[in-house]
Amino acid sequence: MIKGIRPLLRGSTYSGMLFAYCGAVASLPLLPFALLPLLAWRSAPEALQTVLVLLVWAALIGVVGLARITRRALIASARRLLSVPLPDPVAARRPAHSGADRWRTPLWLLLHVVLGWTGALVSGVLLLSGLVLPGGWLGADVRLSLFGWSVRVEGGWQSWVVALGCLLLAAAVCAVVTNALRWLAPRLLGPSSAERLALAAERELQLAERNRLAHELHDSIGHTLTATTIQAAVAGEVLSADPVAARAALRSIEESARAALEDLDYVLGVLREEKAQTAPTRTLADLPELFDRLRHAGAEVEPELSGALAQVQGTLSRAAYRILQEGLTNALRHGAGGPIGVRVAAAEDGLELSVVNRTEAGAGPRPGAFPTSGHGLPGLAERVRLLQGEMDAGPDGPQLWRLAVRLPVRWSA
Known part of the structure; x- marks a missing residue:
């Protein structure tokens, strides 16, 4: 029991979540450019427009990941906030990386943004619920609504139990997102086979x-x-x-x-x-x-x-x-x-x-x-x-x- 709660008490868990939030926030300036294709395709169904915006947004994020300075910044921040030992990228004298190696950084950046937004939305909702639910301790019922989904929580001590559960779930989401980024970082930001040969x-x-x-x-x-x-x-x-x-x-x-x-x-x-x-x-x-x-x-x-x-x-x-x-x-x-x-x-x-x-x-x-x-x-x-x-x-x-x-x-x- 204590071993399972231990990751929720570590500061590195929340510094990793901060790293995920940074990825989500950094992708926002690209969103207006992703909306530009809608100006030429206003008659498309709403669902198709949403998919188109997401695809263009993902493509723009991937293009940003192709820049070398982006990789260096990501490695430095991952070392700092994720506590992952990553070597600096080797400055190749000639571009000797394969196509798969070249797309490792855009893939990381895309997953970083997806995990950041997912973790931010889920943990944000859970944290907000954990702060609002104790308001029902006077006996009033509390109803939570989100995206057309609602739930009614009876007042009293039950609201305190649910609130505590929401806070623990929010912390667990932070731990899951941080561990996912730590697992991905060495595989996508770590040295490629060509870089390992160059380092050797x-x-x-x-x-x-x-x-x-x-x-x-x-x-x-x-x-x-x-x-x-x-x-x-x-x-x-x-x-x-x-x-x-x-x-x-x-x-x-x-x-x-x-x-x-x-x-x-x-x-x-x-x-x-x-x-x-x-x-x-x-x-x-x-x-x-x-x-x-x-x-x-x-x-x-x-x-x-x-x-x-x-x-x-x-x-x-x-x-x-x-x-x-x-x-x-x-x-x-x-x-x-x-x-x-x-x-x-x-x-x-x-x-x-x-x-x-x-x-x-x-x-x-x-x-x-x-x-x-x-x-x-x-x-x-x-x-x-x-x-x-x-x-x-x-x-x-x-x-x-x-x-x-x-x-x-x-x-x-």
Whole structure:
């Protein structure tokens, strides 16, 4: 019993009924236009005229529902008053909706208006009856008439019982109309099959972008922390003996930290869905600067660059820079000193990258270097796979470690 009355006590039931009333009231401005055909067909029977007006009125309501702004307004109001979780409509780049999908909003609007008018008339009559009937408590009889139908209610306590019943029925009508709209809203205002595909594609692009940003941040910050830690250790060791070298190491730390802050600002701007002030676009053209920072850290870098690197397209060039940055960071972390060979060769059939460094059994990481997180090589492998390239990493002889990557090249015009 209490469970059945509970919906009648909820405020959301009456906010949903208010939503239904709004649909009924919003359709009134279209009624004068629906009466215009009667001017040319005055001789038609009254019943036929009524049907004609209703059909034209329904058609006008459906036409209003075709507008995109109408759908957006309906979704926003349904979320607010019906408490139905509805996503915003996806802005399609091209109209890809089927005919059935296009008519979902006009159908919703038409049902919204029908339920609004039905609920308003029925609940209004019941509410009015519930307020009028107690007037018979002095013993007078009350007669209610509506559309040619009348009923006589005897005075006394019977009128109070009927009045209470009318009020409960009015509340029940509100609950029925609200629940009907809540049931219809996800089916007619919710995303269509085409919109679900668009939402899934958009979500996939967002996840791919965040995944790419995670790789970018790992490569940039990981490299910077490794290099600056080594540079700080070197500066501390030579501070008294060679102040010039110490100042150069500190200057390199400053430059590395500034570059890392730019990357961090860009990533955080994207994650916050804000437009970052600076978007790092480090490419193969920035390799000399990367090599200089490593040399300031005490590393001996031996680069070998060949081919038309300037013609490599931007996306591939940026990815190649990050791959080499990660490879050099791993060489600093785990290498056993000695020269680090870097080879970049651009040919017609692909871009070849390799980083070779010394490694010895039992040799620990460089002084001041961070321990590995275990995500460097798997991240590189995923990046290379997305670029449809090939990667090989492992020992290259008894004392060498080699990272080799081959990427397909599309030349820019």
